[in-house]
Amino acid sequence: QVTLRESGPALVKPTQTLTLTCTFSGFSLSTSGMCVSWIRQPPGKALEWLARIDWDDDKFYSTSLKTRLTVSKDTSKNQVDLTLSNMDPVDTATYYCARMSGGLFLDYWGQGTLVTVSS
């Protein structure tokens, strides 16, 4: 059974760096073709793709947020981290992690974690 769960702070201050962790089970990120993506959704708004990390440690980022995003993995812990620097109130959103397994689609999603940016 594949599960993913996001964790991290619910509240961050402007200019701070956000670090979120995606802890997963039911698959290994060392398996060829496996990837984990991060997606966010501001309240009442659309989904936005942020980043992806692959089994071979290839990393891909949203063009508009590339300078602020970093994604990394710890295969032994079944975890993927996302950092977003210089947080702003417009970054307030529910952040999701999701799996991609050999295809270019997101087949399993975490429940999401709401991050609010406020002083």
Added chain:
Amino acid sequence: QSALTQPASVSGSPGQSITISCTGTSSDVGAYNYVSWYQQHPGKAPKLMIYDVNKRPSGVSNRFFGSKSGNTASLIISGLQAEDEADYYCSSYRGSGTYVFGTGTKVTVL
């Protein structure tokens, strides 16, 4: 990095069919057969409904059908049911490992 364009809302009566369009460009929808569709109920995580334009994951009703023509993809829901009321998002691969989502469509069952 512009989002794919979807109608804000689509409605239909139970039993009817509805179509949700998803318009992109020759750099995303038109370039790749990697369009997927996600259903999202309020307060819930998105759920994969269609991938690779017209493939259904195991467990998804065959009332959901996907297609693509040029730069526009479509999701057709036939035999509309109350449980289909949700937000729907399309997504496309955009090359160089990047992806783009649509603006989202709220489906209302009248």
